[in-house]
Amino acid sequence: MVLAERADDLARLRSLLDDARQHRGSGVVVSGPVASGKTELLNTAADEAVKQGATLATALCFPADKTTPLGMFGQLLLDCPLATQTRRRAIELLAEARARIHNGDLASEHVQQVSTAVAHSLCSLLTDLATHPLLLVVDDAQYADVPSLQCLLLLVRKIRWTPVVLAIGRTTPVREPHPLIQAELLRQLHSHRIRLTTLSETGVAEVIAARTSTGAADALASSVHSVSGGNPLLVRALLEDQNIAGRTTAKPDNRPGVAVGESFEQAVISCLYRSDDIARTVAYGIAVLGDGPDLGILSELTEFGPQVASSAVQRLDEAGLLAGARFRHPNARAAIIKSLSEKERATMHRTAAQLLHHRGHEPSVVAEHLVEAGDAAAPWAVPVLQQAADQALRDDRPQQAVRYLEHARVLCTDERARAGLLGRVANIEWRLNPAAVLRRLDALTSAMRSGLLDAERAASLLGHLLWHGYTEEAVEVATALQKRAADPEWSEEATTAWRSLALWFPSILGRLSTRFAASPAPAGAEPRHRAAEALHAVFTRGTDADVITAAEQVLRATRLADNTVDAICTSLYALVYSDRFDKAVPWYETLQDEASQQDAPGWQALLHAAGAEIAFRQGDLGTTEYRAQAALRYLAGSSWGTAIGSPLGSLVLALTAMGRYGEASDLLEQPFPAWLLHTRAGLPYRFARGQYNLATHAFHEAIADFRACGDLMTEWRLDLPALVPWRSSAAEAYLQLGQRSAAKKLAAEQLARCKQPRSRSRGVSLRVLAATSDPRHRQKLLREAEAVLQSCGDRLELAKVLTDLSAARRDADRVGQARSTVRRALLIAKELRAEPLCQRLLPQPADDVTVHTRRIPKSTVGAGSLTEAEWRVARLAAQGHTNTEIAGKLYITVSTVEQHLTRAYRKLNISRRTELPARLRKEIGAPMSVG
Incomplete structure (x- = not known):
């Protein structure tokens, strides 16, 4: 066994044994931090002494020995090779001494516990035995009983001129249990003291090299020393973990090359077990409070004075467990926490929460202890947990916020407040995974029926139910909202709910038992109210400057949050369906950047879906595909609910335009929520399916899809070409079937609905109308479409217009212009990877x-x-x-x-x-x- 950095200490022990052979007896105290190698040093010296002919007697003390009179001294005496008669005499003396020991406080060092005569007799048995070198070893002497220490002190005085060496090993305690005896004992030992410390980095390297190789020592020494603090026990445990990690797939620590596992954790607990009660309790306190706790809080938590607590921290630092007041490795703290019983852990966390709260610490700090305490039902606990959840959301830690609010629900006794907390939990969980809200819907619906939800939570519940297709429950909640519309506290929410249903789930409106007129959002209304009003205005009265301004005001003044994401997306769609991509694109990019910096897959999915719609309306097929796939990647299909129609529709449109019909077909064959086609999100899906059918020459199926879109949009009063240009697409299908008059009628109807002179919808309508017109008017319509689409930025539609324009010019014998136009169209089509269009244009x-x-x-x-x-x-x-x-x-x-x-x-x-x-x-x- 390697005794790294202990050669000088071992040499001193050898020197004392050499002196003993010359009848110069002595005593030595070997002290140091817990697990610093005292026992290992004493055992090595003892082995050498025995090999050289010395007699060895040992005593090992345990905490329980403090209440066993003469336990340590009797163990030491009876471990000697005594003759039978002498051993009998020793036993008699020990019994006599124990019988006469004062029956008072056995821990008192102010009382002579053993009579002088008996103590001398006991010591004489040992010194008479020493006809040749005798080595007496007492380990962990800090646990020795007072009578034994008193006899040991007498023995030290008697061995001065005998061949006896008394070696005492002790861990330096936080508070000396017997200061008078220890002081006198150390005085009598004539400066024979060996103070051990933890190993330096060089010493750690020496231990590693002895067990592995010099190369491994060079690579690991620094990291192992950093984690272990040089504590020999922890060093060896880490080396065991390295061996295990080398044979398995143990995850390495963030320090290169160091695996920290079970051996290290067990060694930490061993160190704690060997420490005195004060150090152990303070270690528990630091583990519970977290690294670097306030000394005052630590002192109150452990019920020790600040000076004692500070001394304990110092001892733990000297032992290598701490660096300052911080554990050197998180596994050490975890192991110590785990070693506490559930009751002990909960009690300490409960006390810590109270102390920290009363001292004004951050709610998030207090909340952690409240959660760990379990049932800490103090009146201030629920508000603190709510404040901590708010801070967690500001810090982009939604899962932590859910944890705090869930515990607040456990502690809260008010049913209405508990229902509100549940609604808030559902909203936060939605940003992470909308499917997670499913398990909350029954409880929230029940709370709604019991009248426990406020207006905002009721409106949120309506959104969750509709998202997941729970239409019956959604009708019930929407009806309840409408019935309370006259209540000022519910009026805004009821109006917004009505508008949201009209915009996203209009099929629900016909099932409501009551109706009411939606009032305008008042000045200073919540963003979701103003956003819903703006988008509703786009569909009902068309686009105007006021609508654009209102939508941008919401986007400009609102930060992404659980209660604002709906308002933000709604405002963004108001710009999209107004054909104002010049404004929608910068806002989308800004919002996506903001969402990407937060832990919010649900938000990112929604924004990517909106971004895919924007990209397709700009004719950017590659970006459409990327954003739609990103939206579907951030949320699994089950999490999308009925809203899956938007990203799925955009992806099918892009793949179809790129000629990747097999991939588009695979997507269309996937199952989708049954309620999807009865929602506005179903319109993009059905329209995309129609485009696929049109591209693959299934013209009658395409017309059926486009007509179905038109019937629903007419029924829902959402017949806006910017939403779904079903008429122009149906007209293209009719043209393929040779039904020119039907196609022309639809194209003209759509053009009449395009109020904005420079909108994408108008450009598309002009192109299709041109295809139904006679050659004399075709070029004029196509040139107008070209100008409109260039201004609004839809490159795919522009390429289609140029393709048709080149054919019209060729038919008019304007060959040069036709060739130039084809080149322009082909260049755009190739950049967009619109292969079907490229094939039409290639000679x-x-x-x-x-x-x-x-x-x-x-x-x-x-x-x-x-x-x-x-x-x-x-x-x-x-x-x-x-x-x-x-x-x-x-x-x-x-x-x-x-x-x-x-x-x-x-x-x-x-x-x-x-x-x-x-x-x-x-x-x-x-x-x-x-x-």
Whole structure:
């Protein structure tokens, strides 16, 4: 066993034994912090002495020995190799001494507990035994009983000229239990004292090298010393943890190369067990209060005076457990906390909470102790927990806020206040995961029925119920809100609830038993009231300067929070559906930055969903895809509830516009909430499905989707082209079916509804109307659409307009302008990765497949009909081109080629590439060159 940095101390013990051989007896005290290596040093010296012919007798003291008269001295005496008669005499003397010991306070050092005659007789038995060197070792002498110490003091005086060495090991206590005896004992030992300290970093490296290697010592010494404070017991425990970590997947500490595990934690508890009661209690106090506690608070908590508490901190620091008043490693504190019983831990936390509260500490500090205390039902506890929750939210710690409010509910005795706390918990949980609110809905609904919820909490409950599709309960809560609309405290919430239903869940309105006229939001109303009014105005009377101003005022004056996120998103949508992307984009970016700095997946998902809608309306397909996928990534499908229609619809629109029909189809085949299609969030989803059907030539299905959107929007009085331009999309489907008059009627109706001269909706309407018009008017309409879309920034729609304009110019024999326009359109389409549009714009390759020049009726090409993109790819594949060559010719990705071929095989009812030429010849009824 390596005794790092103990060579000089061991040499002193050897020197004393050498003196004893010359009949110069002595005593020595080996002292130091707990677990600093005293026992190890004494055992090493004893082993060497025995090997050199010395006689050894030992006594090990325990805390219980303090009340056992002559327990330590009797143990030491009877451990000697006494002759039978001498041993009998020793036992008789010990019994006589114990019988005569004063029956008063056995811990008193002011009374001579053992008669002088008996004490001399006991000591003489030891000194008479010493015909050759005798080593007497007493370890942990701080626990020795007073009679034994008194005999030991007499023995020290008698061994001066005998071959006896008395070695006493003791841990330096916080408060000396027997100061008079200890002082006299140390005086008699003639300066023979060895004071041990914890190991230096060099000493730690020496221990590590002896157990592993020099290289490992160099790598680990600094970190191990930092965690252990050089305490030999803790050093060895850490090395054991390293061995375990090397064989398993134990998580390393943040210090490089150090694993802190069970061995270290057990060693910490061992140190605590070996410490005196004061040090142990103070260690518990620091563990409960946290690192670096106020000395006054620590003193009151442990019921020791400040000076004693300070001395205990110093002893724990000397032992390597603390650095100052802080544990060197969080596992040490955790282990100590764990060692307390539940009752002890709760009591200390309860006391700590009271002390900290009365001294004016931060609510968050007090709240931690209240939670850990469990049932600390002081009258000030609930308000403190609520204040702590407020601070946790300001510090972006929502989970901590929920923890505090949940405990406040446990302590609160007022049913109305408890219901309010539950509503607040639900709102905070929503920002983390809306699905978590599901387990709260029954209790909140029950509280609503009992009249325990205030207006704000009732309105929040309505939102949660609708989000998750609990329509029956939502109708009940909405009806209750309306019935109390005359109450001034409920009026604003009832109005906002009515507007929210009209905007997001209009199908619910028809099921309400009462109706009322929504009054304007008064000056100074809550942001959610003003935001709902602004968006409602967009849908009912259209966009004007007042609406834009109102929405921006809410955004400018409102910080993201649990009770404002709805108002913020509503205001943002007011700008979006006003076609004011110039204002919506900066606000979205600002809000997303703010949300990303907080622990709020729900908020980020909502904002990403709004951002995806904005990006698509700007024609930015890649950004639309990214934001929609981010929204769906931040919240799982079950957490989205009925609101999933927005991000899902945006993603399908983007994938469809990029020609990734397989991915779009997979999304549309996924199950969705049954109530989705009866909400406004269902409109983007149904519209996106219609666009997919339109792109894949399922024209009748597309019309059905677009018409369904129109029927609902008309019924709900939300027939706004900026929300869903269903008429122009239906018109495009009718055009594909050759029904020009029906298409023209719808396009004209939509254009008439576009009040803003420079809106995206107007640009889209003009493009579709142009497609239904005669050639003489087509270019004029398209040039106007071009100007409108350039000003509002929708590049995808602009590329479509330019595509149509190039065809119109070509038909008018303006070939040069047509080519220039095509180049512009193609450049935009490529940047947007709008591959179907690119394929429309690309010229036929010179070496393209030779086929019959007549157009192939789509209804005759396989069971499902090939799209134009699939037909192009299939022809080149049949000709023998590789996927990479096809991708290069058509300016698409290899992945897209593979997707087109997969769908073509399915539609043509073939299974391999080599079957393509024959199948295509059969379908078109003409020979095909494959060469």
